[in-house]
Amino acid sequence: xxxxxxxxxxxxxxxxxxxxxxxxxxxxxxxxxxxxxxxxxxxxxxxxxxxxxxxxxxxxxxxxxxxxxxxxxxxxxxxxxxxxxxxxxxxxxxxxxxxxxxxxxxxxxxxxxxxxxxxxxxxxxxxxxxxxxxxxxxxxxxxxxxxxxxxxxxxxxxx
Amino acid sequence: xxxxxxxxxxxxxxxxxxxxxxxxxxxxxxxxxxxxxxxxxxxxxxxxxxxxxxxxxxxxxxxxxxxxxxxxxxxxxxxxxxxxxxxxxxxxxxxxxxxxxxxxxxxxxxxxxxxxxxxxxxxxxxxxxxxxxxxxxxxxxxxxxxxxxxxxxxx
Numbered sequence: 001x002x003x004x005x006x007x008x009x010x011x012x013x014x015x016x017x018x019x020x021x022x023x024x025x026x027x028x029x030x031x032x033x034x035x036x037x038x039x040x041x042x043x044x045x046x047x048x049x050x051x052x053x054x055x056x057x058x059x060x061x062x063x064x065x066x067x068x069x070x071x072x073x074x075x076x077x078x079x080x081x082x083x084x085x086x087x088x089x090x091x092x093x094x095x096x097x098x099x100x101x102x103x104x105x106x107x108x109x110x111x112x113x114x115x116x117x118x119x120x121x122x123x124x125x126x127x128x129x130x131x132x133x134x135x136x137x138x139x140x141x142x143x144x145x146x147x148x149x150x151x152x153x154x155x156x157x158x159x
Numbered sequence: 160x161x162x163x164x165x166x167x168x169x170x171x172x173x174x175x176x177x178x179x180x181x182x183x184x185x186x187x188x189x190x191x192x193x194x195x196x197x198x199x200x201x202x203x204x205x206x207x208x209x210x211x212x213x214x215x216x217x218x219x220x221x222x223x224x225x226x227x228x229x230x231x232x233x234x235x236x237x238x239x240x241x242x243x244x245x246x247x248x249x250x251x252x253x254x255x256x257x258x259x260x261x262x263x264x265x266x267x268x269x270x271x272x273x274x275x276x277x278x279x280x281x282x283x284x285x286x287x288x289x290x291x292x293x294x295x296x297x298x299x300x301x302x303x304x305x306x307x308x309x310x311x312x313x314x
Contacts, residue, residue, distance in 0.1 A: 001311050009310040016184050016306060023185025024192065027214050043203055044210070050192045150181075154174045155167075 007069045014061025015150070021054035022143055029104075029139060036127035038114035045108040055097065062149075063090055081158040086149055093145045100142055103135035169236045176229025179222050180302065186219035187263075187299040194270070194292030197277075208274035208288040215267045215295065223260050230256060251308035255301045262301070266294035 001009075024047065032044045070076045070083050077083070107129045114123060165173075190211040197207035230252065239245055273288030 001313075005311040009307055012310050013303075013306060016181050019181035020185035020188040023182060023218060024189040027186075027189045027210070027218065031210050031213075040206065043206060046196055046203075047189070047192050047207075047210075050188065054188070150178065151174070154177065155170050 004069075004072060007065050007072060011062060011065035011069055014058045014065060015153070016058070017054045018058030018062060018146060019150075021051040021058060022146060024048070024051040024054070025100075025104075025139060026143070029136065032107075032130050035130060036122040036124065037120060038111045038123060038126060039120050041107065041111035041126060041130060042115050045104075045111065048104070048108065059090070059093065059097075063087075076159070082152055082156045085157075086152050089145055089149045089152065093142060093149070096138055096142045096145060100135060100138040103132055103138060107132075107135075169233060172229055172232035172236050174229075175225055176233055179225025179227070179229055180306070182222035183219055183226055183263075184299065184302055184306075186214050186222055187295050187302070190214040190219065190266075190270070191292060191295040191299055194288060194295060197288055198292070204285065204288065205274065205277040208270060208277050208285065208291075211288075211291065211295070212267065212270035212274045215263065215270055215291075219263055220267065223263055227256055227260065246312065248308040248312040251313075252305055255305035255308070259298045259301045259305075262294050262298045266291045266298065269294065 028044060028047055028051070032041055035041050035044065066083075066086065067078060070078045070080070107126070110129060111126060114120070114126065193207040193211040193214065197204045197211070234240070234249075239249060269287045270291035273285040273291055276287060277285050
């Protein structure tokens, strides 16, 4: 395998990790949507640890190996329009993702606190936090950003 | 370089193929994680098994079809049927996609019956749910091999 093959494999693998994390978070949000029992919500959020690892590894991997590819491959340059668009989208994803993470981390932490306090009755407050529209729209924004990144990678406008 | 050698008309097929594969891997990761977590604590088993079953059924299976339809579409675009000897990476892709599809289907059925049994018994362990978890992880490993074959294109 050439260096190009390895770089492309690692770049695409990182992209898969990123999308896998988003699928996992989407499944988590959908599964938790109607939950209001603290133990149920806390249990579901245990699945998010894998997503947290994948989102970090995937987003760093696509950036590092993507830039490396753009430098390494003769036909591409880092200042090509579609590469710059990808970089902008990557920063947008980072900003949106960190806000989304804060919203859902607070849900997880609240559910855990309620469980630790021995309060496992259905909680209207917890349900309102799980169904927070801001968190949902931020997540949808993150998904749409990754979709745009993917379209940019496949169609390479201007290349 | 790829953009230079790949006609624009292939992009839609490639888009569908890779998007389907990414969603499929995501579904397998989510379901596999849920099934592994279901092994750990007795009281968590029904909820995680049900989550894994729904993820495989409503995300994994449609994503497999998108990946597979996209694969056939791009196969026809690239006229591989006219080539006397197909390259190894294409064979790896076909074997992993179809074998993985069969195993995915079996794991959906096992996860479904496992979740149902666990719901009836209110927790515990189910050999069906455990088997579904192992199968989901095997399918995930197969698709990572396919990803390597598709990008590195050995042979």
